[in-house]
Amino acid sequence: MADQSKGVKLYGTSFNGHTTMVECALRLKGVAYEYVEEDRKNKSEALLKLNPVHKQVPVLVVDGKPIAESQIILQHIDDVWKDPPHLPEDPYKRAKVRFWVDFVNKKVVPIMHTIVTLKGDEQKTAADEFGGYLQTMEDGIREELWTGGPFINGDNPGLLDVVMGSSYTWIKFIEAVAGVKLAKREETPLLCSSMEAFVELDAVKELMTPPEVLLQSRGNPGAKTTETSDD
Ligand SMILES: N[C@@H](CCC(=O)N[C@@H](CS)C(=O)NCC(=O)O)C(=O)O
Numbered sequence: 001m002a003d004q005s006k007g008v009k010l011y012g013t014s015f016n017g018h019t020t021m022v023e024c025a026l027r028l029k030g031v032a033y034e035y036v037e038e039d040r041k042n043k044s045e046a047l048l049k050l051n052p053v054h055k056q057v058p059v060l061v062v063d064g065k066p067i068a069e070s071q072i073i074l075q076h077i078d079d080v081w082k083d084p085p086h087l088p089e090d091p092y093k094r095a096k097v098r099f100w101v102d103f104v105n106k107k108v109v110p111i112m113h114t115i116v117t118l119k120g121d122e123q124k125t126a127a128d129e130f131g132g133y134l135q136t137m138e139d140g141i142r143e144e145l146w147t148g149g150p151f152i153n154g155d156n157p158g159l160l161d162v163v164m165g166s167s168y169t170w171i172k173f174i175e176a177v178a179g180v181k182l183a184k185r186e187e188t189p190l191l192c193s194s195m196e197a198f199v200e201l202d203a204v205k206e207l208m209t210p211p212e213v214l215l216q217s218r219g220n221p222g223a224k225t226t227e228t229s230d231d
Helices: 016-029 045-050 070-080 091-117 121-146 161-177 188-197 211-218
Strands: 008-012 036-037 059-060 063-069
Touching: 008 016, 008 045, 016 070, 016 161, 045 059, 059 070, 063 070, 070 091, 070 161, 091 121, 091 161, 121 161, 121 188, 161 188, 161 211
Parallel strands: 008 036
Antiparallel strands: 008 059, 059 063
């Protein structure tokens, strides 16, 4: 049972993957928190004071002490609320999980942002690049981390599941925007099945914004529909 003695506040924005990751981690640990919605275009004085360096969400405040940057926050959550652990016990495997989380931040997330700003062939090329990154991750995870599922972390979701699972609805969103299938079960079965298992978890289900709602919120009139059913 999580220690509920700490006052926990999360400053975030809706339709934001970084905020979703932090909320998922808190909920999986059973941590009660107060959520404060920020307006990206009109940031509150409180947020600017809590994150004067980057002036961004998410910011987690624990007992009045702010922590910024989603990956640092996720690590802090696992340090403070140890049960259930979000990293493997083995130091080498922990490093491997951190490696792939870093890969998501350096490669996967930036290309996701790029895809939605492009059109036509350029968008297709970026979508192919994205698919290549998923394949690279799939191969690495299979070799270094996979123990039979249902999650990348094993029987229970871990840090990489939080990061990838929170991205699942965005992957579906990009599939709809670009009109291509990105998460292909026949090519990346471990990633597909672990992300699907993650988004179905009771603790996080309601945080997963359906892709069609993301499409509306992003006002993407050029969005095409695509075959996103499981194959
Ligand atoms: N590296 C940061 C990125 C967070 C981020 O991109 N936050 C966006 C959410 S949309 C933000 O606050 N944007 C407002 C701004 O940059 O002014 C993290 O991992 O927490």
